[in-house]
Amino acid sequence: MPTMNIIQAVNDALRIEMRKDPDVVVLGEDVGKFGGVFRATQGLYDEFGADRVIDTPLAEGGIIGTAVGMALYGLKPVPEIQFADFIFPAFDQIVNEVAKYRYRSGGQYACPMVIRTPYGGGIKGGHYHSQSPEAMFIHTAGLKVVVPSNPYDAKGLLISAIRDPDPVLFFEPKRVYRAAKGDVPEGEYAEPLGKAKITRAGNQVTVMAWGSMWHEVDQAAREAAAEGYDCEVLDLRSLQPLDLETIVASVSKTGRAIVVHEAPRTCGFGAEIAALVQERCFLHLEAPVARVTGFDTPFPYTLENEYLPRAPRILKAIREVVAY
C-alpha cells in the first residue's frame, strides 16, 4: 500500500473520480497547468485537459456562481477556493444559492458540488492565510461540512463527497498537508460522511477534534497517558452530518468531554457540541464540557503558536476536567 500525504491523497481521489465520471470537473484559480498553489490538482490538466481542469479568472464569487450553473445543468463541479480565508466573496453564492437551491425550488433542482479549500493556521500566514471558518457553513442548513485529518480519510471522504447528492464544503488542513503521511489504498474506496472515528479508546475523558487539531489532541492524549490519564479521542471528520451517536456513546461512558478547535471560541462548533452533550449526556457528566480553542481575536501572525490550541493547553484541560 503506498504512503501518501494529504495533498497526494486529495489528488488521487480527484483523479479516480474524474476517470470514473466524465461529469466531474475541477475549477478554480491556478488549478490547471500549474496544478494549484498547493499542487493538489497536479497532473490533472495533462490527463483530463483544459475543459475539465479549468483555470478561472480571479473571482471566488464567480467560481462558485459558475459551479452553481454547472451543477444545475448536470455536471459535478469540484471548485477549489485557494485559501478558506478567500471564500467570503463567494459567501452569498454558497449560503444563499448553493445551500438553498434544492429547498427553494421545491426539490425541482439540486446543486451538488464539492468546494475544496485549505484552511487553518500554523503556517505563518497571518490573518488571511490561516482562518478556520467551518462553523459559518455548518450554521447554514443545506450544506455538508467535512474536515479530514489524515491522507486515508482525505481520499475516502473526498470520494464520498464527490458522489454525495448534496453540496459539501471540504476543508483541508493545510498545516499538515505534507506532514501527515500514511498508508492509502490504491484505487477507489469511500469513507462515509457522518461517521466519527475513535482513534484512541479510553474511559476517563472524551477529547474531540477534527482536521489539524486532531494531531495536537493525539499528542496531548499520549502525554496524558504517560501521566496516567485514560483519554478517548474522537476524530469527528464530518461536522455536518455529525455523528452524534458516537459522541453521546463516548461521553456517556467517560462522563467528561473536551472539544478542541482552532477557530475562535465564541460560536465556534465547540459551542454546539457542548450544548448537544449537555442536552443528551447531562446525567452522565462528571465535569463541565471544556473548550480548548483559538481565541476571540483575528488570527495573529507572530503569536500564532500562542493562539493555536497546542498539545500543552489540551493536556492542561485534560488534567483539569478529570480533577473537577
Added chain:
Amino acid sequence: MRREHVVGPPTRHHPREARDYEPGRFLKEFPLHTVIREDGSADPDEVVLPDAEALRLYRWMVLNRALDERMITLQRQGRIGFYIGSIGEEATVLGTAAAMDERDWIFPCYREHGAALLRGMPLVTFVCDLFGNGGDAMKGRQMPCHEAWRPGRFTSISSPIATQVSQAMGGAWAAKLKGEEMVAITYFGEGATSAHDFHTGLNFAAVRKIPVVFVCRNNGWAISVPRERQTASETIAQKAIAYGMRGERVDGNDLLAVYAATRRARARAAAGEGPTLLECVTYRIEGHSTSDDPRAYRPAELVEPWKRKDPILRMRRYLSRRGALDDAQDAALRDEVREQIQVALKEAEAFPAKPPIETLFADVYEEPLWQQREQLAEIEAAVAADPRAANPRHSDA
C-alpha cells in the same frame, strides 16, 4: 488559445493626458434600435415575426399585464403577501424569452413570470406559488414571485441581486463542455450592473466565449435609486466593450425589436461567437413591488411619457394596422385572458392553505439528517399538544 501579452505602439500623447470620456459618444455608438413606432407603424423590412406569432405573443403580454394587475389587487385585499410584476416591461420579458429555443435555459431575475408561463408553467401553479399553499411547486418555501419551473428549464428565483448572472454563465459553460447546443439567457435590472456577480458573469463568459445572452432590463429604477445614480456610463450596453463582448441597445417596449435582437444574440452565441450584453430600455411604471410606494421619490410626470410608449398599446396598434387584430377581437382576447386568470385563481384556492408540515424539513438535504428528523417530531408534537404553535394569531390574542 494563448495570446501574447500585447503592449501596443508607444504614444505621442503626454503621459498625463488620460483619455477623456466623451459625452454622447456611446449614445451614438449604441443607438436605440426600434422596429415599431409609437403609432404602430413599422418598416416592413424589419418585420421579424409572422402576424400569427406576433398575435400569440401579444396575447401573452396582455395576460402578463392582466395577471400583474389582478395580483396587485389581491395583495391589497390581503389575500397574498407580496407581489412584484413587470407592468410596462412585458415586451422585454416576452420578446426575449420567445426568441430563445425550447432547449435553452432561462436564469431569471424576479420580474420574468411571463417567461415562466411562456415556458409552460401552468397559471394555477404560479398562483399557488403566490399563495404558498398546498399546490405550490416550491412547497411554500419562498415569498410570492420566486418560482422555478424545471420542465421549462426556468431556474429558481432568489432575491439577492445578480447571483443568477454568473450561474447562467456556468450553466451555458456546462452545456458547452458537454457538447450540447444550449444558449442560456439571464435577466437582471440596471441596478444589478453594480453588483459583483454581473462583473464575474460577463467577464468569465467573454474570456471563454460562453453562449449566454445577458439581458439587462433597464427600467430606470432600482427601488428608489434612479439609473443615473447607479452608473455613470451613458448606456448599459457599452459595458460590453470593456469585457470584450458585443453589446446592443434596443427599445425594450418594442416586442419586435427585442425579439430580433435576442434572435441575433442567440445565433451568435450558438455559432461560438460568445455572449452578448443586450440592454432593453424600458420603464418601471409601478413601484418596485407591492411593498413600495414610488410617490415618495418619483414625480408622477416622469412616468407619463412612458405610458405613451406602452408596449402592449404599441403592439396593438401595430397588429391593428396590419389587419391582424380588430377592436372586437381584442376585447374578446382580453375577456378570455381575464377568465383564464379567474379560473386559475379558483383552482388555486381549492388547494389546502398550507403544504404538509413535513415539507418544512424535506429538500434541505436529499435525505433529512438527524436534525431535520428530530425537529419535525418536535414541531409535530408541539402542534399536537397546542395548535397555537402553528398559528401565531392565536398566540397574539
